[in-house]
Amino acid sequence: MDDGQDPIKDLEKGFDVVVMGTGLTETILSGVMSVQGKRVLHIDSNSYYGGEGASLKMSQIYEKFRGDGSKPPAGLDKDRDWNIDLIPKFLMAGGELARILRQLKQVQDNVQFQQIAGSYVFRGSGGGFFGLGGSGVHKVPSTALEAAKSNLIGIMEKGRLKSFLESVAAYDDAKGPQHQGMNLEKDSMKSVYDKFSLEEPTRDFVGHAMALYSDDSYLELPARQTFNKIKLYAGSVAMYGKSPYIYPLYGLGELPSAFTRLSAVHGGTYMLNTEVLDFEHADDGKVSGVKIKFENPRKDGEYVDLVVKTGRVLASPNYVAEGKKKKRTGQQVVRAICVLNHPVKGTDNSDSGQIIIPQSEANRKNDIYIAVISSAHNVCPKGYWIAIVSTIVETQNPQHELKAGFELLEPIEET
CATH class of the missing domain: 1.10.405.10 (Guanine Nucleotide Dissociation Inhibitor, domain 1)
Known part of the structure; x- marks a missing residue:
């Protein structure tokens, strides 16, 4: 927003589109519509961009998952050195998503990809x-x-x-x-x-x-x-060569951030820490406005409820009532973020890699995946590796299901 304007009055003018959530899908749509000249308001209830695809600083990781006021230990407490993905994902170099991203100028200009050093599998016997x-x-x-x-x-x-x-x-x-x-x-x-x-x-x-x-x-x-x-x-x-995977420098959060910048350059308005309270509807049943709650930019500590007029809403499912109330069905995934001060054994001291423990090796129905990245990808300080272990939940003790992955990574400095 222009510093010379009253931000609240600017919001009251309304928008062609209100986008909720700053994941990759939402930010691409926001960027495209801003380029087309539409007046776009893009909001997120989080304090960071990227939604579930965000890359967070170490202090944000502690706040999100521990929430007890604890701080990162010495050596891990310099936020500028850390970009930790909430959801690990390597892009297949020849896959459709990588192909599309390579064709987009905003990605070409703002995101650099680094190859993942290796693709590995664990074998428990000869x-x-x-x-x-x-x-x-x-x-x-x-x-x-x-x-x-x-x-x-x-x-x-x-x-x-x-x-x-x-x-x-x-x-x-x-x-x-x-x-x-x-x-x-x-x-x-x-x-x-x-x-x-x-x-x-x-x-x-x-x-x-x-x-x-x-x-x-x-x-x-x-x-x-x-x-x-x-x-x-x-x-x-x-x-x-080496492996089929590529990964953006500074973490997966760089992808939605690139499209966030694209929208902002073309007049898009972004608001973090903004809660969606309700939707207003016209007589024909179509959405005509969104009621939001946010901190008054003119008065610290004061919150404002405001209805933003719009003719179109694009939202991540968790922003609408049906998505919030929807009963969780199907498969759930358990993940653990591990910080190491050594490369993973058996990877020839590689700076990165995907390691798969087949279900047959872990006496499970589903595989265990380990995504490993390091300072070579500008996600942590030199001398550290980030390993994210994940699998599909099969029991009432999800963390125990990652045991085979933890054993492969030992010793683990922080998890």
């Missing part, structure tokens, strides 16, 4: 007949050549995996599901594995570390989707 791998973290092979060199699998299995990956590489989805005597729209993935005589551990890392399925339900589904997922993985690795 790699089959004459296997060289043993227990521990292993790099995931993505091509027939890498499979031939990998110590993740045994000598006898290397040839079978090589044949399988060559078959996947030769598949062209545009030509239909018929491929090398298989009908990938009808044949299950299990039957394809059987055709190539792949062992169970090999099926595990192909399905979970390359195709990125979190459980084994995909085995009974048509193989076409799995072939395409593996091709995407291998193609993404081929773009940059």
